[in-house]
Every structure is written in structure tokens, then in C-alpha cells.
Amino acid sequence: MRVSRRLVTLAAGLALAFAVPFAVTLLLTGSVSAVSRGEPKKPEPRVHHVVLPINSDDPTTMRALISTALNLPKYYRERNEPFEIEVVAYNAGVHMLRADTSPVKDLLRVVRGLTPDIRFVVCEATKLGMERAEGHPLVLLDNVDLVPNGPGRIIELQEAGWSYIRS
Numbered sequence: 001m002r003v004s005r006r007l008v009t010l011a012a013g014l015a016l017a018f019a020v021p022f023a024v025t026l027l028l029t030g031s032v033s034a035v036s037r038g039e040p041k042k043p044e045p046r047v048h049h050v051v052l053p054i055n056s057d058d059p060t061t062m063r064a065l066i067s068t069a070l071n072l073p074k075y076y077r078e079r080n081e082p083f084e085i086e087v088v089a090y091n092a093g094v095h096m097l098r099a100d101t102s103p104v105k106d107l108l109r110v111v112r113g114l115t116p117d118i119r120f121v122v123c124e125a126t127k128l129g130m131e132r133a134e135g136h137p138l139v140l141l142d143n144v145d146l147v148p149n150g151p152g153r154i155i156e157l158q159e160a161g162w163s164y165i166r167s
Helices: 005-029 059-078 091-097 105-114 124-134 150-159
Strands: 048-054 083-089 119-123 144-147
Touching: 048 059, 048 091, 048 150, 059 083, 059 091, 059 105, 083 091, 083 150, 091 119, 091 124, 119 124, 119 150, 124 144, 144 150
Parallel strands: 048 083, 083 119, 119 144
Antiparallel strands: none
């Protein structure tokens, strides 16, 4: 018995009309096989970013900020989650990071020893204003960086998704 070419073409066309959409649906919905995928990757833990501002020369406020700067890293290390902390000093808060007027410089050494990856920055505009008013250059504590503008730095960090915690 001889099968006509037309009948073969019709059968192949019908098979393709059903097989192709079925195969595409399986591929797009991921229903092919769980074995072919391998182990699902654990998502990378989110890095927690925190900015701590200081604009007061009050030692109690400075100690509260230091307490926060010590407790947050402990909390995130216990959870095995990465973090970044930046302390931004401006206005009277610059006294916290001055070598000559800091009432908490010994505590800051402890912070540095326990959590060396906390970044401390001083508003350069405030520093220059203090130098003009006092008539001499200011000496900052070790490992303190300058930013052009303290409040501007805080805004930039918040716009980049950093959390703002006020002490």
C-alpha cells in the first residue's frame, strides 16, 4: 500500500502544529525536568549600609553613636550578613574626630580595634570654617577622611540606598 506524499505532509504538519507550541510552553514554564536544573543558588546576602551622622559636641550623643557603631556590626556578624557603616561628622560633631577636642577618642580607639571597617568622615567645609575661626589647622584623629560637605554626603548615601540612623 502506497502512502501519498500529500498525506505524509499533512500528518507532519499536524504533528508540528501541536509539538512545537507544546515544547515552547514546557521550556518557558520550566516544566521540563527539575533534574536538568541542578542545585538552586542561594541568593547573596544583602549588604546592609548604614550612615550615622554626628553634628553635636555633646559627649552623651557621641557615646550613643559609638554604642550604635559597636552593636550593629555585632548584630550583623551573628547573622553572617555583610554590612558597611559610615560615620559623618559635621558642624559641632567634628569635635568628636578632632585630636585636640574629642571627649571620646579613647572609645573611638576601641571601636577601631573591634570594627576596623567603619569609615569615619569629616565635613571639609566645617573643618575649614573651624580653622578660620580658631586661627590654626585642625588635627583629626587617625584614619579619618574628608568629604567636601557632610550633609551632602549623607544625602548621597541615602539616595544610594543607605539607611540613616540618628543617635
